[in-house]
Amino acid sequence: MAKIAIMTDSNSGITQKEGKELGITVVPMPFFIDGEEYLEDITLTQEGFYEKLIGGANVSTSQPSIGYITSIWDDLLTKYDQVIYIPMSSGLSKSCESATNIAKNEYEGKVFVIDNQRISVTQRQSVLDAMEMAKRGYSAEKIAKVLIDTKMNSDIFIMVDTLKYLKQGGRITPTAAALGGLLKIKPVLLIKGEKLDSYKMRNRTVDGAKEIMITAVKKCIDGYLKDLDGRTDNIHFEVAYSGTDLTEAKNFEEMIKKEFNTDYVVVQPLSLSVSCHIGPGALAIAICKKLPDVID
Numbered sequence: 001m002a003k004i005a006i007m008t009d010s011n012s013g014i015t016q017k018e019g020k021e022l023g024i025t026v027v028p029m030p031f032f033i034d035g036e037e038y039l040e041d042i043t044l045t046q047e048g049f050y051e052k053l054i055g056g057a058n059v060s061t062s063q064p065s066i067g068y069i070t071s072i073w074d075d076l077l078t079k080y081d082q083v084i085y086i087p088m089s090s091g092l093s094k095s096c097e098s099a100t101n102i103a104k105n106e107y108e109g110k111v112f113v114i115d116n117q118r119i120s121v122t123q124r125q126s127v128l129d130a131m132e133m134a135k136r137g138y139s140a141e142k143i144a145k146v147l148i149d150t151k152m153n154s155d156i157f158i159m160v161d162t163l164k165y166l167k168q169g170g171r172i173t174p175t176a177a178a179l180g181g182l183l184k185i186k187p188v189l190l191i192k193g194e195k196l197d198s199y200k201m202r203n204r205t206v207d208g209a210k211e212i213m214i215t216a217v218k219k220c221i222d223g224y225l226k227d228l229d230g231r232t233d234n235i236h237f238e239v240a241y242s243g244t245d246l247t248e249a250k251n252f253e254e255m256i257k258k259e260f261n262t263d264y265v266v267v268q269p270l271s272l273s274v275s276c277h278i279g280p281g282a283l284a285i286a287i288c289k290k291l292p293d294v295i296d
Contacts, residue, residue, distance in 0.1 A: 001137050002080075002081040002082055002139065002140065003079070003080045003081045003082075004080060004081065004082050004083070004084060004134045004140050004143070005025065005076040005077075005079070005080040005082070005083045005084070006023070006024050006025070006083075006084050006086075006127060006130050006131050006134060007024070007025040007026075007027070007072065007073075007076065007083055007084065007085045007086070008024060008025070008026055008027070008085070008086045008087065008123065008124075008127045009026065009027040009028075009029055009064070009087050009088060009095070010026055010027065010028050010029045010040040010041055010271075010272075011029055011087070011088035011119050011120065011123060011271040011272075011273050011274075012026070012086070012088075012119075012120070012123040012124040012126075012127055012271070013120055013121060013123075013124050013240075013268045013269060013270075013271060014026050014124055014127060015041050016028070016041050016042065022131065023131075024127060024131065025072060025076065026041075027064050027068075027069065027072065027087075028040045028041055028042045028064075029061070029062070029063070029064065029088075029272070029273060030062040030063065030064060031044060031049070031059060031060065031061060031062060031272065031276075032058075032059070032060045032062055033052050033057050033058065033059050033060075034052075034057050034058050035058070037062070040272055044272075046244060046269055046272070047244055049272050049275070050242075050243055050244055050275075050280050053275075053276070053279070053280065054280060059276055060276070061273050061276050063094060063095035063098075064095060066098050066099065066102055069085075069095075069098075069099055069102075070102060070106075070107075073085070073103075073107060073110075073111050077110060077111075081110075082109075082110055082111070082112065082140040083107075083110065083111045083112070083140075084112050084114060084130050084134070084140055084143055084144065084147075085099060085103070085111060085112065085113045085114065086114045086116070086118075086123065086126050086127050086130060086147070087099060087113065087114075087115075088118075088119045088123060088271070088273065089115065089116075089117040089118060089119050089123075089193070096113065096115050097115075099113045100113040100115060112140050112141070112143070112144040114126070114130075114144055114147045114148065115148075116147045116148055116150075116151035117151050117152075117193040118151065118154060119156075119191065119271055119273070119274060120156065120191075120240055120268070120270050120271040120274055120284075120286070121156070121238035121239075121240045121266060121268050121270075121284075121286045122154040122155075122156055122191075122238070122286050122288055123271075124238075124266075124268065125154070125236055125238070125288045126147055129146075129147065129291050130143050130147060132291060133146060133291070133295070138295070142295075146291075146295060150289065151193070152192070152193060153225065153228065153288060153289040154192075154286065154287060154288040154289070155190065155191070155192050155216075155217070155220055155286065155287055156190070156191040156192075156240070156284055156285070156286040157188055157189070157190055157199060157212075157213040157216050157217065157284060157285050157286075158188065158189045158190075158191065158240075158270075158274075158278065158282055158283070158284040159186055159187070159188050159189075159203070159206065159209035159210075159212075159213065159282060159283045159284070160186060160187050160188075160189060160278045160279070160281075160282050161186055161206075161279065161280065161281025161282055161283075162279050162280075162281060164279055185201065185202065185203065185204055186203050186204060186205065186206065186208075186209055187199075187200065187201040187202075187203060188200040188201075188203055188209050188212050188213060188216075189278070190216075191274075196274075196277070199212075199216065200212050206248060206283065209283065210252060210255060210283075213284075213285045214255070214256070214259055214285070217260075217285055217287055218259075220287060221235055221260075221287065225287070225289055228289060229292070234289065234290040234292075235260075235287050235288070235289060235290065236266070236286075236287065236288040236289075236290055237256055237260060237262055237264075237265045237266070237285070237286075237287060238265065238266040238267075238268065238285070238286040238287070238288070239252050239253050239256065239265055239266070239267045239268075239283075239284065239285055239286075240267075240268050240269065240270045240283075240284040240285075240286060241267075241269060241270060241282060241283050241284065242269065242270045242274070242275040242278060242279065242280050242281065242282040243280035243281050243282070244280075245281075246267070248283050249267055249283060250267065252283060252285065253265045253267050256285060270282060270284060
């Protein structure tokens with residue numbers, strides 16, 4: 001049985017410490033803040049990021065160099081037979097595409113780059129699923145196929161607390177942002193696949209957003225997720241948030257446990273790459289279909 005290394009980037013929300021505990025290699029995502037480069041979870045903490053973002057610093061996302069990525073592959077391949085690399089969605093970064101091209105041309109059969117179009121807590125679950133399949137003894141080829149085949153079996157619904165950062169990123173017009181700010185609108189967005197789309201733009205309260213997101217998740221579970229295998233009891237639930245205040249996230253966790261009769265909900269910070277575009281104070285619920293006990 002081949003020894004398979006699992007690798008991701010910090011967009012998954014997996015910290016360097018957690019990665020070491022789980023045996024997962026985590027590539028730190030680079031950010032430029034007022035022209036200076038920082039590495040997520042190495043030279044840039046969650047607290048430091050939001051302090052600079054809220055303070056008005058010029059914050060922008062970047063991507064790790066392909067040379068850095070391949071150096072990690074080379075090191076892992078001295079200890080493992082193959083590498084499964086799960087970066088953030090290609091629809092949100094060119095890093096995935098660059099890695100895919102190099103893997104096909106120079107690491108064929110050894111490195112498998114998985115563009116399953118996920119980010120943050122859903123990307124994290126893909127990494128954990130890959131780990132589970134490797135433990136079950138599946139080949140790297142099989143793991144890659146399952147992750148691609150199931151890539152759309154997840155959703156993230158996000159309440160945005162402020163329209164300021166969507167305006168800065170060009171996702172809404174200054175006029176819409178000004179009107180939304182005046183009305184104190186807290187829109188709910190949807191991340192499915194490679195897109196960050198609007199879902200409910202007229203919501204005005206946090207409680208209203210929670211209700212909207214809960215209702216949306218119920219429709220997904222009773223709809224397309226149920227259609228996959230007829231079951232509604234094999235779902236991962238995750239709460240994600242931006243900023244450093246966990247109060248609403250923990251409250252939402254308890255609400256989800258009650259609404260869906262579940263004992264376990266993952267609570268994680270949103271990827272800083274997402275937070276760059278939506279700002280602090282965001283709150284999200286994510287769902288992913290669990291791996292079946294037996295995979296054909």
